[in-house]
Amino acid sequence: MPIASLSVRPLVLVVALSALVSGGCSLSARSGRGDITGSVRTGPYSEQAARSEIEGLASRYRSSPTDTGNAIRYARALRATGQSAQAVAVLERTAIREPGNPVLMGEFGRALADVGRHDQALQVLGRAHRADQPDWRIVNVQASIYDQMGRPQEAQALYTDALKIAPGEPSILSNLGLSYALSRQLPQAEQALRQAAAHPQADKRVRQNLALVVGLQGRFAEAEEIARKDLPPAEAEQNVAYLRSMVTQQNSWAQIRQSERRGQAQRPAGQTPVAAPSAPRS
Structure with a gap:
């Protein structure tokens, strides 16, 4: 990543799929304004x-x-x-x-x-x-494609280039944060997502991705507090409970990848998960 409602099972898909396209994304861990302009x-x-x-x-x-x-x-x-x-x-x-x-x-x-x-x-x-x-939007989409190809270093370099064109753009920052999360650089992911979430045009999908990354670092109470800004209390609590169970297992990252693959297989052809990435994201 165009996650509309961050329910428990789709939660783990945000890191890998939410707007890293487009792509979508719109890439987007997107700000909700689309990851691409009239150029795309x-x-x-x-x-x-x-x-x-x-x-x-x-x-x-x-x-x-x-x-x-x-x-x-x-x-x-x-x-x-x-x-x-x-x-x-x-x-x-x-x-x-x-x-x-x-x-x-x-x-x-x-x-x-x-x-x-x-x-x-x-x-x-x-x-x-x-x-x-x-056009930062095209660069943003190009970066999201590299993330989908499993080439995060190239993706992150392009996100940085896009930020030089559009400093502080939340859709780029959100995609960059998810890219860092995919490469297990969680502190960097949190920093980028906090910048994105602080932008007045950032929407709830960015905040939910931030909650996910905070939770993956074991700060569950803080993750739930962030999630509660947009989700009903019971749903926020359920998401964080699932995160807690994942993080306390040694193979949590393997589970994320496995859940990602299942989510891709279950989606209809050509349909991206409802999400904020992204984009990066399209």
Whole structure:
């Protein structure tokens, strides 16, 4: 990581998946504003809104397949409704016709990341980014893809580059925090997530990721206090109780990875977990 409600079992998925894409994320341990701008995406597109528009967009796409703007909107609606493979097909066809359109290529790169075509996504996103007009949102998504590929050092270097463009941006900081958590650098993860959570535009997903990282360090009372800011007391207590049981076991990190894999296998194709990362995150 676009976790809406941080229930017990999905809790362990936040570290590995919540916006580290996009991706999503939107990457995002996202601030809720979308991990990508107009260069890739204009912002969050709710499933409800997408479903209300998708039929009309599909009809226009069939009648006017060369309308790039409509193709982009149609692809966004497809992704928002879990149809990322179809979104890739729409954007791939459009990109053949307009390979120099940075907005289109950014959208295409995000869709490719959704379906796990990471190397191709990085190539396409590279064509969407201009050195003379740096876009932190694209760099943020590129970093989240490296995290998904298991290359955290490269991801963290890119998050740092993105922060140079947009200092203090909570979606970048949140993705960076989750990247540190994935590489078991929990103090660094906490520092980045605290910075993100302190931002006035940060939402509850960032705070819940902070609660997770604090809890993974064994500070359960503090983690529950953070979680209670957004969750009902019983749910916050349940989450922290589960964290406590995980952390007290020697193989807790192995359990996180195993839970991550189970979560990926159980999600419908192209659908990212409801989460704040991210992004990083898309």
